[in-house]
Amino acid sequence: MSTSAQTPAPSGPATRREWLAILARTPRACMKDALDAALDGASPPEFDWLRAPDIGLAMVRGRVGGSGDAFNLGEVTVTRATLRLRAGEGHSAIPAVGMAVHMGRDKERATLAALADALLQTPAFEARMQEHLLAPLAARIAENRAQKQARAAGTKVEFFTMVRGD
Amino acid sequence: MLPDKLSNNLRGPDVTSIDLATLTPGFNDTVHDSQGVFRALLDALSRPGKIVSIDAVLPSLEQDGGTAAAHVPMAAFAALLALADYSTPVLLQHEHRGLSDALRFHTGAPLTNDHAQAVFAYLHDAQSLPPLDAFSLGDPETPESAAMLFIRVDSLNEGPQMTWRGPGIRDSQAVRIAGVAPSFWHERALLASQFPCGIDCYFVHGGSVIGLPRTTRVEVA
Numbered sequence: 001m002s003t004s005a006q007t008p009a010p011s012g013p014a015t016r017r018e019w020l021a022i023l024a025r026t027p028r029a030c031m032k033d034a035l036d037a038a039l040d041g042a043s044p045p046e047f048d049w050l051r052a053p054d055i056g057l058a059m060v061r062g063r064v065g066g067s068g069d070a071f072n073l074g075e076v077t078v079t080r081a082t083l084r085l086r087a088g089e090g091h092s093a094i095p096a097v098g099m100a101v102h103m104g105r106d107k108e109r110a111t112l113a114a115l116a117d118a119l120l121q122t123p124a125f126e127a128r129m130q131e132h133l134l135a136p137l138a139a140r141i142a143e144n145r146a147q148k149q150a151r152a153a154g155t156k157v158e159f160f161t162m163v164r165g166d
Numbered sequence: 167m168l169p170d171k172l173s174n175n176l177r178g179p180d181v182t183s184i185d186l187a188t189l190t191p192g193f194n195d196t197v198h199d200s201q202g203v204f205r206a207l208l209d210a211l212s213r214p215g216k217i218v219s220i221d222a223v224l225p226s227l228e229q230d231g232g233t234a235a236a237h238v239p240m241a242a243f244a245a246l247l248a249l250a251d252y253s254t255p256v257l258l259q260h261e262h263r264g265l266s267d268a269l270r271f272h273t274g275a276p277l278t279n280d281h282a283q284a285v286f287a288y289l290h291d292a293q294s295l296p297p298l299d300a301f302s303l304g305d306p307e308t309p310e311s312a313a314m315l316f317i318r319v320d321s322l323n324e325g326p327q328m329t330w331r332g333p334g335i336r337d338s339q340a341v342r343i344a345g346v347a348p349s350f351w352h353e354r355a356l357l358a359s360q361f362p363c364g365i366d367c368y369f370v371h372g373g374s375v376i377g378l379p380r381t382t383r384v385e386v387a
Binding site for chain 2: 048049050051052054082084094095097
């Protein structure tokens with residue numbers, strides 16, 4: 001999960017691949033606050049479940065280094081959800097379908113993320129969502145990453161090697 | 167319950183993508199609805215000839231499922247949703263985009279055109295059924311691996327008079343099913359000698375089913 005797409009550069013609107021990566025890294029409380037802010041007090045649009053949130057297991061595979069054979073590292077819980085906005089929402093002819101596949105067992109979080117995904121594909125909501133939902137969440141991830149890097153950089157040790165004179 | 171990846175491998179690369187914009191929703195409450203449908207199907211198979219209503223178990227599915235899976239009886243749709251999974255290839259007699267998309271999305275079941283491979287088959291046209299012995303009859307050691315057929319019929323209480331006898335029926339059961347090709351009953355009778363191998367069928371009309379297990383003896387008047 002942490003090896004996939006990098007946090008996007010702040011310039012330009014995020015693509016679907018990028019916003020799904022952002023949503024997958026966002027905890028529930030942050031996502032809820034950001035979604036409320038983006039909807040600006042309006043009630044979220046009506047939707048139908050194509051697949052109500054359900055929890056399952058997925059096998060995570062790993063490699064040792066770049067050249068090792070793939071091995072099964074272990075299982076993680078995964079929550080997935082798929083919803084479809086009701087026709088007429090956002091005045092788009094094709095109803096937007098939002099989905100979320102997240103690590104963990106938080107159905108509420110998967111619901112929020114799937115809803116955000118659907119709204120990001122709906123023209124009437126897209127600009128607001130990009131500005132008020134994705135931008136702060138991407139900034140939060142970038143800030144966390146910068147802090148972590150700064151902490152790690154503080155422990156950096158420079159090694160000096162004496163040249164042995166013969 | 168995340169078998170999508172596995173079933174993708176089974177289906178092969180030439181499968182079209184699922185059209186999510188028109189996809190028929192599945193059960194509202196997957197666990198309890200599929201348990202209810204399973205119980206109704208079990209009841210139908212253990213009392214051959216009895217008309218069992220799946221409507222009663224799932225009053226809401228008819229309105230929701232009536233759109234994209236149009237022309238497919240609600241009972242057949244619900245039964246396949248409840249029974250199929252990634253390990254049970256499903257055969258559809260005719261191409262049906264709404265039904266095949268819904269089955270692939272909700273159950274992860276692979277679709278097949280190979281009669282011998284199919285575990286469940288939905289046969290839309292009871293007048294031109296494929297030969298019964300093309301389906302898997304199971305092995306004497308694993309008779310449960312036989313195919314199960316869902317046959318859409320025109321009516322479950324009209325049509326030629328039949329008398330059914332066998333396990334699950336006290337003396338005899340009068341059954342009328344309209345629109346099944348006469349050759350079906352003949353082919354089915356020929357399979358009786360291969361017991362415990364054989365084929366179990368459901369006749370489906372609207373929200374109701376009649377079960378016909380391989381043990382039932384059918385007399386057509």
